[in-house]
Amino acid sequence: xxxxxxxxxxxxxxxxxxxxxxxxxxxxxxxxxxxxxxxxxxxxxxxxxxxxxxxxxxxxxxxxxxxxxxxxxxxxxxxxxxxxxxxxxxxxxxxxxxxxxxxxxxxxxxxxxxxxxxxxxxxxxxxxxxxxxxxxxxxxxxxxxxxxxxxxxxxxxxxxxxxxxxxxxxxxxxxxxxxxxxxxxxxxxxxxxxxxxxxxxxxxxxxxxxxxxxxxxxxxxxxxxxxxxxxxxxxxxxxxxxxxxxxxxxxxxxxxxxxxxxxxxxxxxxxxxxxxxxxxxxxxxxxxxxxxxxxxxxxxxxxxxxxxxxxxxxx
Numbered sequence: 001x002x003x004x005x006x007x008x009x010x011x012x013x014x015x016x017x018x019x020x021x022x023x024x025x026x027x028x029x030x031x032x033x034x035x036x037x038x039x040x041x042x043x044x045x046x047x048x049x050x051x052x053x054x055x056x057x058x059x060x061x062x063x064x065x066x067x068x069x070x071x072x073x074x075x076x077x078x079x080x081x082x083x084x085x086x087x088x089x090x091x092x093x094x095x096x097x098x099x100x101x102x103x104x105x106x107x108x109x110x111x112x113x114x115x116x117x118x119x120x121x122x123x124x125x126x127x128x129x130x131x132x133x134x135x136x137x138x139x140x141x142x143x144x145x146x147x148x149x150x151x152x153x154x155x156x157x158x159x160x161x162x163x164x165x166x167x168x169x170x171x172x173x174x175x176x177x178x179x180x181x182x183x184x185x186x187x188x189x190x191x192x193x194x195x196x197x198x199x200x201x202x203x204x205x206x207x208x209x210x211x212x213x214x215x216x217x218x219x220x221x222x223x224x225x226x227x228x229x230x231x232x233x234x235x236x237x238x239x240x241x242x243x244x245x246x247x248x249x250x251x252x253x254x255x256x257x258x259x260x261x262x263x264x265x266x267x268x269x270x271x272x273x274x275x276x277x278x279x280x281x282x283x284x285x286x287x288x289x290x291x292x293x294x295x296x297x298x299x300x301x302x303x304x305x306x307x308x309x310x311x312x313x314x315x
Contacts, residue, residue: 003100009049036123064098152215154181284308
């Protein structure tokens, strides 16, 4: 198969397009003919070597955490899916492997693509939507009527988080973004939009039940005065030093700090699928690149200017 791969850590220039072995499904896996994938910040952080303590020194590595396509083969114990089904999901290998013509998904983490959703839209969903759902539901413990703030509301995770907060019953959702994306964030259901260039949301004292920092640009220490009593700060990408400081601060407070990485969970993706089919949430795509231009897609993602997701199409 053709795939994007790299044989050393470094900038986008280390990415190559060429032949790699087609994976063979284990008994509980499905082999997916990939039609679309996407770029997430974790992809270029892995490529840079920022996570080499986790990802190790075995090469070549195929990046990518989002798979959308058709089932090409199934393992002996797979019962939910058959060849030809439209499926999507996030590989549970801890590294990636989705930016290729074929990829593996465990049966337990895969879901059917909703009928009204294209492969390109589906390819933008798994990691970002699962991150948003688990941040708000599992870690933020969102309750009906809660006031929620999403920092980075126009990004890949943020666009889902604004919509999912509403779907979970938030009473008021505030989105923080740049001025160019304010109307987009309002169209997703945000009750209020703050321009991060002019307003510092951390100064809104005791205003929010949940602050979800979807871009890792703040900290619990900075945000704690903006949280109500028993408020929850959730983030996915803190600096290690910030995490330690936040945990120490939270230990002395009625408020809490939560850092997590999204889990590959088929039941969560099935809920997201139902919302997509019903029109409760929608996919925002900024740009689409062919698989061969993954390096350029990485460079664009690294600018931090994308509004919504960056999608890769696989012919």
